[in-house]
Amino acid sequence: MNNNYMNNFDLKIPTKFIFGKETIEKKLKDEIPEGSKVLMIYGGGSIKKNGVYDKVITALDGYSVTEFPGVRSNPRYEKALEAVKIIKEKEIDFLLAIGGGSVIDLTKFVALAAVYKGNDPWELTKKIKTKEEEPTKVMNFGCILTCPGTGTEGNKYCVISKEEISEKMSVKTLLICPKFSILDPETTFTLPWRYTRNGIIDNFIHLIERYTVSDNSNFVADRFAEQLMKILIDCSRILKENPKDYVARSNVMWVSSVHNMGLLEAGNYRECWLIHLIGHQLTVMTNADHGLTLACCLKGVWTHQKKRKAAKLKMLAENVFGVTEGTDEEKVQAAIEKTIEWFKSLGMPTTLSSCNITKEDFTKIGKDIDNIFMKKQKLPGIGAYFDIHGKEVIEILKLCDF
DSSP states (O other): OOOSSOOOOOOOOOOEEEESTTHHHHHHHHHSOTTOEEEEEEOSSHHHHSSHHHHHHHHTTTSEEEEEOOOOSSOBHHHHHHHHHHHHHHTOOEEEEEEEHHHHHHHHHHHHHTTOOSSOHHHHHHHHHTTSOOOOOOOOEEEEEEEOSSOGGGSSEEEEEEGGGTEEEEEEOGGGSOSEEEEOGGGGTTOOHHHHHHHHHHHHHHHHHHHTOOSOOOHHHHHHHHHHHHHHHHHHHHHHHOTTOHHHHHHHHHHHHHTTSSTTTTTOSOOOOHHHHHHHHHHHHHOOOHHHHHHHHHHHHHHHTHHHHHHHHHHHHHHTSOOOSSOHHHHHHHHHHHHHHHHHHTTOOOSGGGGTOOGGGHHHHHHHHIIIIIIISOOSOBTTTTOBOHHHHHHHHHHSOO
8 A cells, every 4th residue: 555645643752852072960960850869770880981870970969879780681571670679668769771772671661660550560561562551650760871772762662571481572652751861972982892883783773664664655754764874874884993983973872862762653654673573582582682683684574575665675775875776676685785785894793693593493483473472462463564473484584694
C-alpha cells in the first residue's frame, strides 16, 4: 500500500536538553530539587577515570547521594530490583543516571518499578506492551550522557532483560522521558573506540529501521534521516583517527538524541525493527554487544526483505552513499554492500560467528521469537507488516554472513 499523505500524529518531547562544555558543573544542581535524596546510577567505573564522577560529586555537594554502580551492558531486571530495594530502604526520591543506553534504560525501568504497586514489576512490562495497563506514576530522574547511541536520553523507550528466562522486553511510555539530559561532548573523549563505534552504528540502524519502510509519504523524515546518516558516516571517519575531535563528538552526541526523540517517527505509518528484534535475541543468547549483533543481522534482513525495501534502499544508495550509476536493482544491492563496507571500515565484525552464534542456534532463535512475540505478547508477527515469524527469522539468519 502506498499512502499519499502523512499519518496523523501527536508529538511531545518533555525532556530538557542541556548541551555543551562544563554543563555538569554549571547546570546539574539547578535541575535537581534542593534537599533531594539522590541515587546515582552508573556502570563499571569509567566515570571515575574520565573525571565525570568528581564533577558530579562536586556539583551535588549538600545533597544526600547514594551510589549504585555496576550496571552492565544489556541492563538486567535483576539488577534493577537491587536498586528498587535501596530506594525503599533509604527513601530515595530522585534518580540520576550517568552513562550510556544501558545505564539510562535501567534507570528508566527502576523509575517505574519503584512506584509499581504489583508484586512483580516484570509483569508491568508485558501489560504496557499489550496496552492492558498504562502507568500513571514514575520517580523523577535525569541523566548525564557519556556514551551516545540509543537516543534513550530523550525518548519514551527503554529495554530491559530478565536473565532468568532469557527474555528482553521493550517498554514504551511518555512517563519515562528523563526530566533532563546533560550532554557534554567532552565526556565522550575517552570512550574506547569499540563503544564509540557501537553507538554510531546503533544510531544509524535506528534511522534505517524507520527509513527503509517504503509505504509512506513522509518526505521530512526521509530527508532528515538521510542527512543524519551522512553526518554519522562522516564523523565516524573523523573519530577513528582523532577521538578527541570536539566537533565530531558534538555532532554524534546530538544526532543520538535527535534521531530517536520522536521527530522521525511522527507521521510514519509503520516502522520495521526487524534488525533490532533479531539482534536483541542474539544479545540475550550470547551477551554480545548490541551494536555488534545489529551489524551482523543487517545484511540478512535487507536481503530477505529486498523486494519490499527496494525503493528505500535505492534512495539510500543514491542520497547517502552517492551511487549514481547502475540499474535500480544494482543500486539496491549497492546500498547493502556500501553499508557493510562502512561497518567493516570502522573495524566492526559483520558475521554471526563473531557474535558466537552457530548455525545450530538458528532453530532456537526462531522458536524464541515465536514464543516471546507471538505467544507471550500476542502479536500477529514482527516487522513492518507483522508477518515475520520464527520460520522467516531462520531464513534471515541463513542469509547473514557467517
